[in-house]
Amino acid sequence: MPPPKKPNNHAALEDIPNPLRSGKPVRRSAPAPVRKAAPKKRSSKKKPLPAYVKFAVGALVLILLSPFYYGYIIKGFSSTWRWVLDIGEDPNYRTYNSFEIKIPVAYNIHGIDVSYYQGKIDWPKVRAMKEDGVQVSFAIIKATEGLASVDPYFQRNWREAAKVGIVCGAYHFFRPSKSGRQQARLFLQTVHFEQGDLPPVVDIEHLNGATPAEMRVELQAFLDHVEQKTKVKPIIYSGLTYYNDYLKGYFDAYPLWIAHYYKSELKIDSGANWFFWQHSDKARITGINHVVDFNAFRGDSTAFQSLLIK
Structure with a gap:
């Protein structure tokens, strides 16, 4: 037998197709995507806050939610802003925005006087x-005028103001050309004074055709009749100029209520027996739809109480 032929390795290699020899591009398969390892999950458990931190946070929340906190902040801000606005102004005569007027700061007891002009008032x-x-x-509420006029809002104002704790007084608008005694009778028929009220007031501002002497005679008749019936010395109201021209030296025994507007102090003789100062006629008061006269009492609460009807 002839010997077996050895395999021709070269021929075998030549029989294998070679793309480089054929000129055709070699297509390589895309590599398999490499998968990223999933990140390890961190533990969701957090360390608890220390007890003192919780307490501090709770206290802060309570403070921020407290109306007292905001009241303190607002008050502090208002005081600072008020100080800025008052720079250059008389410190004894500062502006009060709520009332829209300047008010002398040396007084602690304040009040108003009203009539039908202010309309229906919300006293609370x-x-x-x-x-x-x-x-x-x-x-101090207008009650009557002259010989026959009664203020249409007097009874309501007299009743409703007292209900809310405001100390009340009543005044008569005096007409010097009319009988002082008859005017006093109308006044006392309209107003029933009680313990705790301010003394009766007579408002004298004009001569109405009478001479100063005639005015003083009728005014004295009014004062005498009222004091006799009420056992209380009435208060005289007038403007500063009218007082200096016609009343000064004639009625010094009576308590005075003087009108003198837009000043930091009442410029009147030091010996004048004045108790009330009407320092503005254009105050704005919540519950009243018109401007109002604003007044200050000369004295402290003890002096004010001693003036009231016993």
């Missing part, structure tokens, strides 16, 4: 109004 709102310690503590 009047009483509730307050700015930096200033509020309406008393009201």
Whole structure:
């Protein structure tokens, strides 16, 4: 037998197709995507806050939610802003924004006087109004005028103001050309004074055709009749100029209520027996739709109480 032929390795290699020889591009398969290892999950458990931190946070929340906190902040801001606005102004005569007027700061007891001109008044709102310690503590209400005129709002104002704790007084608008005694009778028929009220007031501002001497005679007749019936010395109201021209030296025994507007102090003789000062006629009061006269009492609460009808 002939010997077996050895395999021709070269021929075998030549029989294998070679793409480089054929000129055809070699297509390589895309590599398999490499998968990223999933990140390890961190533990969701957090360390608890220390007890003192929880307490501090809770206390802070309570403070921020407290109305007292905001009241303190607002008050501090208002005081600072008030100080800025008052730079250059008389420190004894500062502006009160709520009342829209300047008010002399040397007085602690304040009040208003009203008539039909102010219309229907919401007295609870009047009483509730307050700015930096200033509020309406008393009201002097018009009752009558001349011989026959009764203020249409007097009875309502007299009743409703007292209900909210405002100390009340009543005044008569005096006509010097008419009988002082008859005017006093109308006044006392309309107003029934009680313990705790302010003394009766007579408002004298004009001569109405009478001479100063005639005016003084009728005014004295009014004062005498009222004092006789009420056992209380009446208060005389007038403007500063009228007082200096016609009343000064004639009625010095009577308590005075003087009108003198837009000044930091009442410029009147030091010996004048004045108790009330009407320092503005254009105050704005919550509960009243028109401007109002604003007054200060000369004295402290003890002096004010001693003036009231016993």
